[in-house]
Amino acid sequence: MSRLSTMQLPAETWIPASWDEYLQMLDDLVDEKAKTYYNKGHLRIEMSPIGNDHASDHSILIYAINLFAAIKEIDLNGKDNCTYRRVGVREVQPDVSFYIGETADSVPWGTGIVDLDQYPPPNLVIEVANTSLEDDKGNKRLLYEELGVDEYWIVDVSNVELLAFTIENQGSRRIRQSQVLPGLEISLLEQAFQRTRIMNHGKVSAWLLTQFRNRE
Template structure:
């Protein structure tokens, strides 16, 4: 397939069947792309992930690992991992977590995680620098249908985290994580604000002091 990038609109939802989706995944032009599929629509994300997106992603991932280490909470964190329900849904969130009794449910050697074999992750995180509207809209509906327990959107430009608890096919805003008991969203937001003014190692030291209180 030639000039595929000019023929297929990226970074938006496009109507496509599952067969088309599978065909596009295999194309070398999309080797570094992120793919989503939901309700007969496909989204291919090609926008390069820049400095600000990467920094916030790093801070949030570190904060979760530190919190869980201090609080003795079992987790398995996954970065840009693909989850698939064949013929129905696929997603590749910036970060995702299996927590507690599910922490080690997916074995080593697994490629794309088959959601007909394994449960969905307990927590999914999308970092939004240029994609906030979609993360709040189409992807939120996707994660509701996948029945993840919690969904966070890291709003890079506004330095905030919009967190949702998901249950019964819908979602509601929360200020404290329900899957990581005792973790206040406001603490993570303060860490992001501090990362604009100080080195990441200093932010990590501040987080450690906060989590040990």
């Protein structure tokens, strides 16, 4: 796969490719702001610019989860756009991911790409979907099922909705309360997203703090 053909690859679609071709593509895109995925002989590139709406939901969600964990005294380590790799088979770069509880400290400081043959997958993976919703609900959900994460969330930016799935035995089902963050209601996070449409994050953060404390 030459540099020219790599630069001409269509974005936001799954393309047949070997693992070596995928690695070459990563070298060619080293200066580009792109998210990349690989799953058993197919690659995907996402190069859409990150706009205000996507970035805002991304930001408040990270704050909400960290705040909830702090109040509930849950051990947790969050990753923003971290790359997880199972050499030759799969690679993912979710918008947000978390190691929670007993696995919170699984990946030591100084680690680059997280080798899933050496470290466990994150407990919670989140994709913020503005232009990628159908793939996030379809192929990526299947990918994360096979990867063995415990929970997968999709933020539907346009519809102000949070789709949460628990994953067991390489399958998934919808949930309305997190199992990896016990007591965290999905509806409460959706309310927070709704509030960000009419007020700033400082006010929404104060509201979240009150809501979490009232539920102790």
